[in-house]
Amino acid sequence: MTWRVNNKTFQILAAAEKGRYGVLAAIVYNVEHITAFVQAAENRRSPLILQLFPSSLEQTPSLIYAAAAAATNASVPVSVHLDHAQDFDQIRHVADSLPFDSIMVDMSHYEKEENLAKTTTLREYCHARGIVVEAETGRIEGGEDGIMGTGDLEGILTNAEDVEQFLNAGVDFLAPSVRNLHGDYGPRGPRLDMDRLRQVHQALDGRARLVLHGTNDFPPELCRACVEVGVTKFNVNKLVLDPWHQRLRENVDKPLTRLIGEGIELLTREMEKWMDVLGSSGKA
Numbered sequence: 001m002t003w004r005v006n007n008k009t010f011q012i013l014a015a016a017e018k019g020r021y022g023v024l025a026a027i028v029y030n031v032e033h034i035t036a037f038v039q040a041a042e043n044r045r046s047p048l049i050l051q052l053f054p055s056s057l058e059q060t061p062s063l064i065y066a067a068a069a070a071a072t073n074a075s076v077p078v079s080v081h082l083d084h085a086q087d088f089d090q091i092r093h094v095a096d097s098l099p100f101d102s103i104m105v106d107m108s109h110y111e112k113e114e115n116l117a118k119t120t121t122l123r124e125y126c127h128a129r130g131i132v133v134e135a136e137t138g139r140i141e142g143g144e145d146g147i148m149g150t151g152d153l154e155g156i157l158t159n160a161e162d163v164e165q166f167l168n169a170g171v172d173f174l175a176p177s178v179r180n181l182h183g184d185y186g187p188r189g190p191r192l193d194m195d196r197l198r199q200v201h202q203a204l205d206g207r208a209r210l211v212l213h214g215t216n217d218f219p220p221e222l223c224r225a226c227v228e229v230g231v232t233k234f235n236v237n238k239l240v241l242d243p244w245h246q247r248l249r250e251n252v253d254k255p256l257t258r259l260i261g262e263g264i265e266l267l268t269r270e271m272e273k274w275m276d277v278l279g280s281s282g283k284a
C-alpha cells in the first residue's frame with residue numbers, strides 16, 4: 001500500500017490525524033466556490049479538500065477540470081474528491097478517466113451484505129488506479145442538493161461490527177451514521193451521538209480516517225468537539241455556502257461581475273472562519 005502515501009487526500013488526512021485537527025471537505029457547485037475556497041486555504045495556510053457531487057459531472061462536466069487545476073496550482077495541499085458516488089458503472093468510469101484523488105463509494109442504499117460486496121469490488125478498482133476510497137457505514141438519513149436522498153429508507157446507526165467489516169473491505173476513510181443527518185436539523189439543532197462517534201474512532205484504531213457528514217447548522221463548539229473525538233474529514237455544504245446564497249438572493253439586481261467578486265470575497269472570509277474553528281489554519 002505504499003502508493004497511498006503519494007495520494008493527496010490520503011496525505012492531507014494522515015497529517016490531520018497526526019496533528020489532531022479537522023480538514024474542511026467542501027462541496028463546490030461552481031467556479032466561484034472553487035476560487036474562494038482555495039483562496040481561503042492559501043490565506044490561512046490550510047489544507048483543503050474540494051468535493052463535487054456526481055450531479056456536477058452531468059450538469060457541469062468541466063467543473064472537475066477547474067477543481068483539479070486549482071488544486072494542482074495551489075500553494076497549499078488541496079485534493080479533489082467525489083462525494084456520494086452511488087452508481088457502480090459511473091464510479092468505474094470516473095476512476096478510469098477523471099482527475100479525482102479520492103471517491104466516496106456510497107453503496108448505503110443497498111442492504112449491508114450487498115453494500116460490502118459492491119464496496120469491496122469498487123475499492124479494488126479505485127485502488128488499482130491510485131484513488132483512495134471513503135465509504136458510509138450504516139445509513140445516514142436525508143438528502144442534499146445534488147445527491148440521491150435515501151428517501152424513505154430507514155437510517156441505520158453504525159456499530160463496532162460494521163466498522164470491522166468495512167475495514168476488511170479495505171476502505172481508507174469511514175463516514176459513520178451517528179444521528180447526523182443530510183439536510184437541515186430543524187429547530188432543535190443537531191443531536192449527534194458523540195459517544196458512538198468516539199467509539200467508532202476507537203474501533204478504527206488508526207486503520208482508517210474518520211469522516212463526518214451532515215454538518216448543516218453545526219455551531220463552532222460542536223465542530224471542535226467532533227475534532228476532539230477524532231474526526232479529520234469534515235464535510236461541509238450549506239454550513240459554508242449559506243451566507244453566499246443569502247447574499248445572492250438579496251443582491252440579485254446588481255451587475256453580475258460585482259455579484260461574483262463580492263460573493264467570492266464573502267465566501268473566502270466564511271471559509272477562513274471555519275478553518276480556524278477546525279484548527280487547520282497554519283497547518284499547511
Ligand SMILES: [Zn+2]
Nearest residue numbers: 084182213214
Ligand atoms: Zn454526505
